[in-house]
Amino acid sequence: MAGPGAGEKVQIKSYKHNGKLHRVWESTTVLKGTKSEIIGANDKTFVRESDGRTWTTREPAICYFHAKYWFNVIGMLRGDGIYYYCNISSPFIFEHQTIKYIDYDLDVKVYPDMTYDLLDEDEYDEHKKLMNYPVVLDHILYSNMDYLLQWIRQRTGPFAPEFVDQWYERFLTYR
Template identity: 40%
Template sequence: MHTRERECQGGKYIERSSRKLSRINSDFLFYNLFELEIQESKQKGLDMSMDFPKPGDILRIESYKHDGTLHRTWKRSVVLDGSDSLLLANKDVEVMEADGRRWISEGLAVCQFHRKHWFNTILLFGSEGFHRYYCNIASPYRYENGKLVYIDYDLDLIADKHGYYRWMDTDEFEKNRCRMNYPIEVLDRVEEAVSELERRVRTCTHPFHPDFVQAGYYLFLTYAKQLMG
């Protein structure tokens, strides 16, 4: 099979072409594990579709890095809409870093996670209302045992409500993709997600649209009591 490879040299990847047999990647990749479960279940005639949380459920968000180390956790979020594109909200939530430090993320955050897209989106609200979008390049999520889990791939897009945006943590991405040896499949998905987010923000397409922001806010008001309980 004809494949592309990237060789890490001096902190940067050099792309080259080669022919080699495909192999199972043993890295810490939730999406690979989930897809493998689906394929095996279909072969056995079983229904292995993911259980989705219900609106009003409280869950914990856990973010990991590619090598399996814990990155960050958000203690309590309420489910606003349960589906492949899962909508959550938290307010003044306790956040724990990988080193054990804890802090409070002040204000309201409405978050959307996907089963098919390699990014998630956070709508950030302050005392004067909505003020910016914060998007993480990340693996599709997994949900199990009251936890939403995903892998963070370093790059962050920040956009204001007028459509002006910038990328953050590009140096961290360059460092980690060499240090953790991101496979070509992951790098391809990251590139696709970057292009897709830029296309959406330039065209004011979901989630970069006032209607989505307004809908998320009013859904939060519906379930705010569950979160504060």
């Protein structure tokens, strides 16, 4: 699997464990693409939900995907700072100009001061029973959650102080 090239437009599709499509982001500009890591950006991007609802993102965002880690990170540039939304998910795959992953409901919202909230644990527990997640998957997801929280506390990876701003500046060159 080769990664997409810088400047390419791709879709992002999230699925649920049972294979059903969950959400589609119509257009994201690739800023860095390798077989193991994709960094993309979008702004005012059209999004389709599985139930047919649609909406458009409100602010520029830098998206970070890795083929090794069971999470992805979206850094949203807002007037009062950078907010992060982190999805506990399968590692991404890239095929047919599309970044694909399985969303496992657990999320972390990170505020500009780097405090954070864990979200949707009840939804995860419900889907874990409904879709019969294997015990090993539960361990993988919570282990990666711990790793993600370590990155947040240590301000590494996409949480490094200049990460989002530097990639946003690169995004502006493609507009």
